[in-house]
Every structure is written in structure tokens, then in C-alpha cells.
Amino acid sequence: MRLALGLEYLGRGFSGWQSQPAGCTIQDTLEFALGQIAGETIRVVAAGRTDAGVNASMQVVHFDTQAERPLTAWVRGVNRFLPEEIAVLWAREVDDAFHARFCATARRYRYMLLNRGVRPALLRGGVGWCHNPLNVHGMQMAANILIGEHDFSAFRAAECQAKSPIKHLYQLDIRRQGALIQLDLRANAFLHHMVRNIVGCLIQVGAGRRSSTWLEDVLASRDRKLAAPTFSPDGLYLSGVDYENVWGLGDLTISDAREVGCDDKGRV
Known part of the structure; x- marks a missing residue:
């Protein structure tokens, strides 16, 4: 199963987005939190790699997992394991062909x-x-x-x-x-x-x-x-990422959107 997430974060105090051997990056921190919910190692791909000190009001990532969890677990559950400077805003299941970086227009x-x-x-x-x-x-x-x-x-x-x-x-x-x-x-x-x-x-x-x-x-x-x-x-x-409508993400990928994950019946 492939999932897409929307994130916001303050870059101050982090060594940028991309994973590094010394850690202290947004990617490393997010992957650890996702792993706590998934019960397995998670690797994420981002729409854009922000530098040290750069913030995001809307970063988009995708990852694959075998774990079946309600979408709220990928939002509120993951946020429990994240520092105050990082928050997951929404989660959506997407087609396996979706790629946060390469599908961005x-x-x-x-x-x-x-x-x-x-x-x-x-x-x-x-x-x-x-x-x-x-x-x-x-x-x-x-x-x-x-x-x-x-x-x-x-x-x-x-x-x-x-x-x-x-x-x-x-x-x-x-x-x-x-x-x-x-x-x-x-x-x-x-x-x-x-x-x-x-x-x-x-x-x-x-x-x-x-x-x-x-x-x-x-x-x-x-x-x-x-x-x-x-x-x-x-x-x-980083305030937004544009995708074609075929991926079903709508306006979620623009920073003014502030929706949390919900199930297929619209329940949070």
C-alpha cells in the first residue's frame, strides 16, 4: 500500500530534509515516527529536499507499507512521535504509480x-x-x-x-x-x-x-x-506542490489546506 502525507515543519535546528549519517534531519525524524506506527522500517520520498533552516508549510511525501492502519493513525498517531517542530497535516492512500517527486508538475x-x-x-x-x-x-x-x-x-x-x-x-x-x-x-x-x-x-x-x-x-x-x-x-x-487531478489529492497539497486524514466515509 502506498500512502501520501502532507507535512509542515520548522527547519531551524535541523540539518535540512535529506537523511544524513549524523541524523538530525526532517526525513530521519519522520521515518522513525512512521516506523513506530507501522511496526516496520519506513522510507519516505519527498516532493522537494529543503536545506538546513528552511521551513515547509506544505511538504508532500509518499511511502510504502504493509501495515494496515486507519488514516488517523498516520496523522495523529505519527504526530505523537514527532517533535513539536514537525506535524503531519493529512494522509491519503494513493495509487502505486504516484511518486511525490516525479509526479509533481x-x-x-x-x-x-x-x-x-x-x-x-x-x-x-x-x-x-x-x-x-x-x-x-x-x-x-x-x-x-x-x-x-x-x-x-x-x-x-x-x-x-x-x-x-x-x-x-x-x-x-x-x-x-x-x-x-x-x-x-x-x-x-x-x-x-x-x-x-x-x-x-x-x-x-x-x-x-x-x-x-x-x-x-x-x-x-x-x-x-x-x-x-x-x-x-x-x-x-516550501508552501505547496502541484499534481494532476488524476492523483486525487485536490487542494490538499497547497499550504492553505489544513485537513486531517479521514476514512472512506469521511470520519476523522
């Missing part, structure tokens, strides 16, 4: 940026911070340059293992609410550090250090050295 990221003179305390780790006043309109003009299919080599980390730097960025919307600036990005896939490198460049524009057309030169150069430094992982969230 797009990924969504959100960056929450606190733009005020004083560093965050209550939101520490949950938002990035820039003390310089930022011009959101100029940032959006620059962001529009990146929409479409491009070679994003200038925004790619040196250790990126992606086979191709060509990605299609469908959305990059920026809006301000008080001192918080929200950046929403959606693409077929993202390169390693791509979002954080884009955010760093947009902050340079918003602070008036660069013109709104500067990103044209950066993008065309395909040279990482010409772009801004990689910005903080604080404030970065």
Missing part, C-alpha cells in the same frame, strides 16, 4: 521578509530580516524579468546537482502588509539556493542599490558571481 515557495529597523524576536527563524526600507514596486518590476523559461545558472549554488539549469518560473509575486513583505514563487522545479539567491537580488533592487533592470544582466550572464549573496534561510517555506 510544479513547486511553490514563499519567502516572508520582515522589513523594519529592528531585528525580529517573536518571529525569529520564521522570517528573514532586512533593516533597510525596501521599494516593493521596484522589486516587482525586477521580479517580472525572471518570469518564464530561462537558464537560471546565475542563481544556482555551486553544489547544485540538477541536470539542467533551465527552469520555468510561472509566478513571482511580491506584496507588503505592514512591515512584512511576502514573496510567492511557483516553478516547475527550483535549483539549489535558487529562491534565496533571487530574494537576495531583489533586496538589492528594493534597497536602491541596483536598478530594476539589473536582473536582466544577471540572468543573461549565467554567472553566479554577478548576483547578490545567498540570503538567509529564515523566512523560506
Whole structure:
């Protein structure tokens, strides 16, 4: 039996998503908790591998198991064995052909940026911070340059293992609410550090250090050295994963959905 789960987590204090020999990753922690419910070793596959310190308001994973449990066991039961920083939001049985990574048609990221003179305390780790006043309109003009299919080599980390730097960025919307600036990005896939490198460049524009057309030169150069430094992982969230309707996951894979697992009769 193959199951899909939706997760949220705070990346602070973890060494990223992917399992490592030293442990302390989201994957290792989740697999241990699932094993307590399944009574067997569980290996999970994620839609996207987040870096150390990066959060998720909607990560999607799948795993195979021989254990037959009610869907609530894969939600509330598993959550009993997870630290407070990680929570399973929903569980669904899916077709054996479903693959959390390879069946995804797009990924969504959100960056929450606190733009005020004083560093965050209550939101520490949950938002990035820039003390310089930022011009959101100029940032959006620059962001529009990146929409479409491009070679994003200038925004790619040196250790990126992606086979191709060509990605299609469908959305990059920026809006301000008080001192918080929200950046929403959606693409077929993202390169390693791509979002954080884009955010760093947009902050340079918003602070008036660069013109709104500067990103044209950066993008065309395909040279990482010409772009801004990689910005903080604080404030970065994997916020959703898009799948075709055939998999029956509906709106569950977008972070605004907050449903728990239920059985075939709709009972929780």
C-alpha cells in the first residue's frame, strides 16, 4: 500500500530534509515516527529536499507499507512521535504509480521578509530580516524579468546537482502588509539556493542599490558571481506542490489546506 502525507515543519535546528549519517534531519525524524506506527522500517520520498533552516508549510511525501492502519493513525498517531517542530497535516492512500517527486508538475515557495529597523524576536527563524526600507514596486518590476523559461545558472549554488539549469518560473509575486513583505514563487522545479539567491537580488533592487533592470544582466550572464549573496534561510517555506487531478489529492497539497486524514466515509 502506498500512502501520501502532507507535512509542515520548522527547519531551524535541523540539518535540512535529506537523511544524513549524523541524523538530525526532517526525513530521519519522520521515518522513525512512521516506523513506530507501522511496526516496520519506513522510507519516505519527498516532493522537494529543503536545506538546513528552511521551513515547509506544505511538504508532500509518499511511502510504502504493509501495515494496515486507519488514516488517523498516520496523522495523529505519527504526530505523537514527532517533535513539536514537525506535524503531519493529512494522509491519503494513493495509487502505486504516484511518486511525490516525479509526479509533481510544479513547486511553490514563499519567502516572508520582515522589513523594519529592528531585528525580529517573536518571529525569529520564521522570517528573514532586512533593516533597510525596501521599494516593493521596484522589486516587482525586477521580479517580472525572471518570469518564464530561462537558464537560471546565475542563481544556482555551486553544489547544485540538477541536470539542467533551465527552469520555468510561472509566478513571482511580491506584496507588503505592514512591515512584512511576502514573496510567492511557483516553478516547475527550483535549483539549489535558487529562491534565496533571487530574494537576495531583489533586496538589492528594493534597497536602491541596483536598478530594476539589473536582473536582466544577471540572468543573461549565467554567472553566479554577478548576483547578490545567498540570503538567509529564515523566512523560506516550501508552501505547496502541484499534481494532476488524476492523483486525487485536490487542494490538499497547497499550504492553505489544513485537513486531517479521514476514512472512506469521511470520519476523522
